[in-house]
Amino acid sequence: MIGVIPARLGSTRFPGKVLSSIAGRPLVRHVYERLSEAACVDSVMVATDSDEVERAVAGFGGRVVRVDEPCETGSDRVARAVEGIACDVVVNLQADQPMIDPVDVDRAVEALAVDTGADMSTLAFGANDRTGYESPDVVKVTVGADGRAVRFSRAAIPSFEGDRPDDESPDGSAGDSPLYLHHVGIYCFRREALERFAGLPRGELELRESLEQLRALENGMDVAVVLTARETVSVDRPEDAERVASLMSTA
Numbered sequence: 001m002i003g004v005i006p007a008r009l010g011s012t013r014f015p016g017k018v019l020s021s022i023a024g025r026p027l028v029r030h031v032y033e034r035l036s037e038a039a040c041v042d043s044v045m046v047a048t049d050s051d052e053v054e055r056a057v058a059g060f061g062g063r064v065v066r067v068d069e070p071c072e073t074g075s076d077r078v079a080r081a082v083e084g085i086a087c088d089v090v091v092n093l094q095a096d097q098p099m100i101d102p103v104d105v106d107r108a109v110e111a112l113a114v115d116t117g118a119d120m121s122t123l124a125f126g127a128n129d130r131t132g133y134e135s136p137d138v139v140k141v142t143v144g145a146d147g148r149a150v151r152f153s154r155a156a157i158p159s160f161e162g163d164r165p166d167d168e169s170p171d172g173s174a175g176d177s178p179l180y181l182h183h184v185g186i187y188c189f190r191r192e193a194l195e196r197f198a199g200l201p202r203g204e205l206e207l208r209e210s211l212e213q214l215r216a217l218e219n220g221m222d223v224a225v226v227l228t229a230r231e232t233v234s235v236d237r238p239e240d241a242e243r244v245a246s247l248m249s250t251a
Contacts (some may be wrong), residue, residue, distance in 0.1 A: 001109065003041040003091040004065075004081050004146055005031055006074035007057075009050040013137070014237050018095045019056055022245045027091040028053065029060050030098035037104035041091060047081035072202055074214035075187060079198035082191075090194050094185030098244055104228045108188045111163045111224045115202035119193035120149065120216060123186050125228050126178030137236045139211060141225060149223040152183060152213050181225075184232045187213065193221065 007018045007028050008245050014020070018028045028046060036044045045063040048054055049071075055130040057064045076093045089109060093100065104123055111121040124141050132138040134155040144150045151157060157180065189197065203218040205211075216223055 001040055001042050001087060001089045001091065002050070002082055002087045003035045003038065003105075004078040005035065005044070005046045005093050005095050006071075006077040006081075007046050007048045007050070007095040008052050008074075009048075009053055012051045012106050014235070014241075016108040017241075018053060019236070020238070020241050021239050022098060022235075023248050025060075026056050027098055027241070028095050029062070030056060031093060031100075032057070032062050034098065034100050034102055035091070035093050035105065037102035038091075038109075038237075039102070040106045040109045042087075045081065046095075049077075049078045056138065057174050062120060071144060071189045073215075075189070075194070075212050076198050078189075079194050082194070088191055090189045090191060092187040092189065094234075097185050097232065098235060099230070099233050099247065100184065100186065101173070101232070104175040104184075104226070104230060104232075105186065105202050108186055108226050112188060112190060115147065115222075115224040117222060119196075119221040121188045121224040121226060122149070122213070123184035123226050123232070124181040125184065125229055125231055126180075127231070128179045130179070132182060139185075141183045143225045143227075147224055149213070149217065149225050152209070152211050152217070154209055154211070156180070181227070182231075183204060184228075185234060197221065 019026045045065050046057045047065050047067050049068045054064045065081045067077050067080045075092050108121045108123050133156050140157045141152050142150045200219050206214040
């Protein structure tokens with residue numbers, strides 16, 4: 001089983017994000033080390049088209065695979081990186097996930113053994129903060145009774161008809177349920193599913209929301225969603241890096 005971190009240097013909201021320093025180490029190193037700690041992952045690599053990222057990863061002893069061809073998304077870059085490598089499952093961990101729990105990586109992979117009909121799996125956690133619910137930086141997911149994703153969106157989903165959910169519960173949740181499910185940036189693909197994904201054109205929903213996982217849903221691929229009780233803080237903007245550094249210092 002192979003773990004790949006797609007790491008391009010460009011970022012609209014946070015240029016140079018993957019090399020930003022958090023607790024004295026580049027962000028990509030934190031992500032690399034977390035993924036390396038997952039018991040199910042046999043090897044880890046960073047897929048990049050950047051000389052700077054390549055030097056940084058080599059500097060801490062990490063493995064780098066150059067993918068210099070233009071790639072539409074991280075998963076497309078991951079598919080290029082593993083060409084010619086034998087494996088059953090490929091884990092794509094986004095380079096903005098320095099606090100993901102390796103146990104949750106293992107649980108996401110194990111979901112493919114449980115749900116044998118799923119093409120891929122991912123993670124989400126229940127959240128009640130209205131700021132995240134309303135923020136386009138936070139990706140939400142809704143899940144069906146079968147444990148598979150129904151919809152991903154940057155919009156506030158699920159929406160509510162009638163009373164606002166914060167009128168029903170002091171913390172903003174709808175009764176006993178969380179206000180929303182906060183998606184975590186990890187995709188565990190069966191090898192053949194990744195190849196299929198990378199061969200598909202980008203659809204309207206993917207382009208409009210800039211969410212690569214919507215390509216899978218638009219084309220009838222099944223995405224198992226593993227729920228975790230652990231909140232995972234991603235790095236989308238400079239202030240997120242500061243928050244992560246603070247959390248690491250108190251861990």
